[in-house]
Amino acid sequence: METIITILVGVLVTVAVYLLLSKSLVRVILGTAILSHAVHLLLMTMGGLKKGAVPLLGENAESYTDALPQALILTAIVISFAVTSFLLVLAYRTYKETGSDNLATLRGFKDE
């Protein structure tokens, strides 16, 4: 199972890198979103996928699943959610101000 998820992470990173390298601003933002999903999956896989019972006292199981990676992912998801929404608003404002969402035309600036 871990292998499959790891390959999936690889595919997601590939897609994300492709999107990040494009010139359209919206694609770049989608790229960052997919990139963060990839790393969340990676975090979960590195902590080991489901190996035992729910990590609660009184379950009397022989082994318990490590709950920490899930706590990490939860935090990371919230953060990436906030950053993505901020970036989307920023992209919209930039489009309104400059009339362009093409990164090639958003290069450099002249003295005001």
Add this chain to the structure above:
Amino acid sequence: MNNILVMPMIIPLLTGVLLVFIRSYVLIQRVFSLVSIAVTVAVSVTILNLIQSDGILRLDFGGWLPPYGISFVADSFSMLLVLTTAIVTGILLIYAFSSIGRAHENMFFYPFVFFLIAGVNGSFLTGDLFNLFVCFEVMLLSSYVLITLGGRKVQLVESIKYISINVLSSWFFLVGIAYLYGTVGTLNMAHLSVRIAEVGQGPLLTVISIIFLIVFSLKSGLLLYFWLPGSYSAPPTVVAALFGALLTKVGIYAMFRVFTLIFYHEPGVTHLIIGIMAAITMIGGSIGAIAYNDIRKIVSYNVVIAVGFILVGLAVSTEVAIQGSIYYLIHDMIIKALLFVIAGTMIYLTGTARIQNMSGLIRNYPLLGWLFFITMLSLAGIPPLSGFIGKVYVGQGAIEAGAFVLLAIAFLSSIFVLYSLLRIFLNCFWGETIINEDDDVPLKKGMLIPMVLFGILTIALGVGAEGLAPYVSDAARTLMNPEIYIDAVLNSDS
């Protein structure tokens, strides 16, 4: 109980939240923010002195003992930086009162400055790697808001790059954390250090350490500084000064912490890479600093040079060199704030950022000119001022370790710093006065006072380095002997 440890983070956080609700009352906001910063300074001084008597302090949140819970750990190194952060922010706030403008003050400028400080102090104090990531994000999200606030075209365009590059580096941070957790199964820094010492830092762990090196280099602008000059010259003066003084320093702090506490077993690989990166950073920064005519670009490249210089201390990793780096780190936070503020004031006074278009400013604003002169000497490392002691110690450490090439590059870069600033001084302050008395823009008292305060600080830090010495040597001793830190976190009960 060491509940006082959480204060440097919680005071700015609560202040920020409170200020959100009184955004239309600008005067109350100003008073409140100054009081809050003053309290933070007082608390930091208290903790710093407490560490000298009681050793490293620790606070376990929720009573979960390390390595299970998240804890705050305060040693002299982190507290020195927390204290400097609070002082620099306080003075910058005074500058903000007269320069940032009513629109900013009404639109949550102060709250986000405080959220930024909360993130910065949290990063300095935390003893957990994932918590460090979270504090970084608190700091970065506030910086995203601060850099875009105002919404000029330049700011929007530059902040897209700034945010994208930081999202990418945060991604690398998470990748590093994932691999590290998968390999050694803990994220508490002291516990990580113990476990890595047990299993030995093999090639796999060294590769992971290089992922962290990439992350912190992106944040601090070590070699990967290509994003820095653009984004630091876009926002208003105060924000640029805050960024220049604080943000890169957090990356440097994290690098020091990680490469002295956790990954210190393979200096032949990691510290060599840091040394090479520092050398290239100083060369690149020097070229940038003398290549541009835009004053904002010049001061931004000066930040880059300083980052390279501070990391020379980490690269050679002797106790003396680390002491030098700590002195220089404190000095740089103060002097970069002053440099950015002076540059911003010059742009405000003349309405242009090009040095060819300014001339003879010292006639109109003598105090500003002399302050710039002091800044220049301090950055170059002339003896009575604060830059000197750091440079001497870094140099001495580099000689002890036999890193002569690095030493030569480090001291040559100081000459380039001097040259780049001398160019500003000769072009803008000397020469024929082109502003006549009628359209002389008055220099507000509120702008001059913070600059004078910074000037006094840099002189005081240079003359009074003796008073700082016990703290700095304690900080360097803790960094060089990771077992002190580990002992305080894992073995003592607080």
